[in-house]
Amino acid sequence: MPTLVHEFSWPDRVVVGTIGLPGARTFYLQVRTGTQIVSIALEKQQSALLAENIDEILDQLMTVEGNRFSVPTGTPIELVDNDQLEAVQEQFRAGAMSLGWDPTTAQVVIEAHPITAVDADDDDDDDESLDEESADETEMLLVRMPVGTARAFAKRTREIVGAGRPTCPLCGYPIDADGHICTLPEA
Structure with a gap:
């Protein structure tokens, strides 16, 4: 079965947002061009790593030949997007991701790429061929965004990830809204 590619070359909007309360949030990567909109579910850690790695790429590019790609050091004010997610219809839950x-x-x-049966069952020791793994994949998301949009995306994503539950200053674990039993590390 051929892979359905949801491709966005110059998106009107690309953001990470959440649905739910801190501690029970679902993270989404949402991309829109015109009326075409795709939302994929991510893990919080995937979101954080995506923002971190985008900033690393952009910071490295700033040092190349006098910043010939005009990479901004900060987020251009006109690209700040603090709006909520648009209507979310989950296309798939992200498994493997790549950044370039x-x-x-x-x-x-x-x-x-969506989570495959192999991703979901890491304890399975079956030796599946790459052809069988890729046969499970029926769709993927491909997003190409300019440097200013990428910088704004990374900033917003860091803010969204950081807006979760506060951490306990003693044990470092998240504090739930209904309380926290602190488990101090043993000395």
Whole structure:
């Protein structure tokens, strides 16, 4: 079965947002161009790593030949997006993701693939071939965004990830809204 590619080359909007209360939030990567909109579910850690790695790529590019790609050091004010997610219809839950740079278009490239049976069952020792694994994949998300949009995306994502439950100053674990039993590390 051919893979359905949800491709966005110059998206009107690309954001990470959440649905739910801290401690029970679901993270989504949402991309829109015109009326085409795709939302995929992510883990909180995937979101955090995505933002961190985008910033690393952009910071490295700033040092190349006098910043010839015009990578901004901060988020351009006109690209700040603090709006809520639009109507969310989950396309798939992200498993493997990749991040890259396309110098021909000066864009950051994100690829997201759905969780496969192999991803979901890491304890399974079956020796499946790559052909069988890729046969499970029926769709993927491909996003290409310019450097300013990528910088704004990373900033918003860090803010969304950081807006969860506060951490206990003693044990470092999250504090739930209904209380916290602190388990101090043993000395």
